[in-house]
Amino acid sequence: MGSTRAKIAVDAMGGDRAPEEIVAGALRATEELDVDVLLVGDCPRMRSLLGTRADSPHLELVPAEGVIEMDEEPLVALKRKPEASINVAMDLVKQQRAEAVVSAGHSGAAMAAALLRLGRIKGIDRPAIGALLPTMVAGKSVIVLDVGAIVDCRPKYLEQFAIMGTVYSKYVLDVNEPKVGLLNIGEESSKGNDLAARAHKLLAANERIPFIGNAEGRDVLSGEFDVIVCDGFVGNILLKFAEAVGEVMLQIVREELPQGLRGQLGTAMLKPNLRRIKQRMDHAEHGGALLFGVAGICVIGHGSSQAPSIFNAIRFAQEAIDHRVLERIRSYYSNDCEAGTATVARATDG
Amino acid sequence: MGSTRAKIAVDAMGGDRAPEEIVAGALRATEELDVDVLLVGDCPRMRSLLGTRADSPHLELVPAEGVIEMDEEPLVALKRKPEASINVAMDLVKQQRAEAVVSAGHSGAAMAAALLRLGRIKGIDRPAIGALLPTMVAGKSVIVLDVGAIVDCRPKYLEQFAIMGTVYSKYVLDVNEPKVGLLNIGEESSKGNDLAARAHKLLAANERIPFIGNAEGRDVLSGEFDVIVCDGFVGNILLKFAEAVGEVMLQIVREELPQGLRGQLGTAMLKPNLRRIKQRMDHAEHGGALLFGVAGICVIGHGSSQAPSIFNAIRFAQEAIDHRVLERIRSYYSNDCEAGTATVARATDG
CATH class of the missing domain: 3.40.718.10 (Isopropylmalate Dehydrogenase)
Structure with a gap:
């Protein structure tokens, strides 16, 4: 996978229209944006949807088992299904194989998985x-x-x-x-x-x-x-x-x-x-909403997301990565004099 | 004034476009709706706006002095200005000379005046x-x-x-x-x-x-x-x-x-x-919003109300009067078996 491209883990199994629409949106993102996508989910199913395009150099399939359903209680379900797609996607960020997660699945589960697997940014009490x-x-x-x-x-x-x-x-x-x-x-x-x-x-x-x-x-x-x-x-x-x-x-x-x-x-x-x-x-x-305050970039899409929304959610994640949102928030709270802190302060003087 | 027509006190001095637009809206209401309006405010000024139409059998001018300004603290201002238009309008309801108040003035002041002068309906803790x-x-x-x-x-x-x-x-x-x-x-x-x-x-x-x-x-x-x-x-x-x-x-x-x-x-x-x-x-x-829970019908209009909004606010008040909203709420809380109680209960069975 290309090394300067943002690496984004996409929960292929989350959402009302998963995996078809998620896979389609992700594929388009690898073609039109400077991103590499790690598609997390049921590999045989994703491969059959992708056909020959599964070989794209900007796409990687990562196996996961199961998904957190909309009616499940997040914490219980995340524990019972450690290999669920949202858990695996968060782990990719933790292992630094990806820089962001995009999911259109259970938003409470995405938030809980982010908190459990990535933790909060120091200085932030709540996401x-x-x-x-x-x-x-x-x-x-x-x-x-x-x-x-x-x-x-x-x-x-x-x-x-x-x-x-x-x-x-x-x-x-x-x-x-x-x-x-x-x-x-x-x-x-x-x-x-x-x-x-x-x-x-x-x-x-x-x-x-x-x-x-x-x-x-x-x-x-x-x-x-x-x-x-x-x-x-x-x-x-x-x-x-x-x-x-x-x-x-x-x-x-x-x-x-x-x-x-x-x-x-x-x-x-x-x-x-x-x-x-x-x-x-x-x-x-x-395209979705950004989860702030956790130690990773997470974009939460609508449950009803179709391919264009997923494409936009991936772009949303890419922008947060490219502009180093996490580092800048961390820097504010670490109180050093780097970019983040100094310039947020400058905005108040203007 | 006609005896079967709803009698509505209108605060002619409240609102950004008072008294011109308020008077115009009220006049139209007397012409097109089955209402008698008691216009409360600066009588000479209202009379000059009305011209010959001040003699309408469906219009009565009631003198008041001053108005509660938007930046005033309601309770303090209402006390300091007992003859302010909103106070006088509420008194008309208390004295049973009117059945409702319409005001596009300070909404906090209208609510406070209603609470102070009319009180709450028994059984209701807050309006x-x-x-x-x-x-x-x-x-x-x-x-x-x-x-x-x-x-x-x-x-x-x-x-x-x-x-x-x-x-x-x-x-x-x-x-x-x-x-x-x-x-x-x-x-x-x-x-x-x-x-x-x-x-x-x-x-x-x-x-x-x-x-x-x-x-x-x-x-x-x-x-x-x-x-x-x-x-x-x-x-x-x-x-x-x-x-x-x-x-x-x-x-x-x-x-x-x-x-x-x-x-x-x-x-x-x-x-x-x-x-x-x-x-x-x-x-x-x-046309506005209705204040519920006080012992009188009060319609609170937008500060920016012009004549059409005032007309609609008066119609809004008229509808509440004609359908005996107050009596029906009272009847619910008095626990008797009259219309209000019985029919609200029936709605839950359906």
């Missing part, structure tokens, strides 16, 4: 799942974390989420001076529930976090914020709502647009433009 | 703000409560929200067998934060609540649920996000649709249909 949402500003995304890892958060977890999100925004999304917001129900610092009020104080006091204040629900997609922190309960509800609302809107457009003769004619003329609108609203374009 | 959201099913709305009254909730508050929402859904929205959901991050009963897990038990155990289980973020607009309960922190973030996301989507449509020559032509042909899409996505159509 967070970060999701990218498009904003009103074309080409600009906001990273929201946590969207489902930890439902009952302490204020210091949110402070840590803010640091990890800032690193991501700065180095992967290339935002010069990231702006961090706390998801809340009003602009004033005293607003919100107990967690929000206490987290606000911590965020405001930490001069290495470029905190600009509370972000209300209406501000999430405004483009005013680059990073938004919240507990995993609120974040998960918001994310799932955001994903579904695009569908609702598209349906309204589909119902109303072709009404009447002029409507039918006009709609026919607009087909390519409507396709572009669907693309901008479609969550498949975003 | 809730309920908002109607459109769903994927044409013509069907879901009522979400609480969207901002109480940020740190106890499980029993959510149980009470469920009862009030069920009454509203059944009698005002005319849903034969309302389905109640608990906003949560997964389908299983054990999911969620501490509040959600405990509230789930209470809701499941109360056989007078037609509880069908957890509603995830993606289910809010699906039309599968008629009533969704949550704490005011999550609900407020969700509501404000939902309102803003419509704008984001419309902007994407506006940007992408007219691209190219065919795009321009097609878009021109679709003007009336696009207007209808905007209408379905526009929150102004919904």
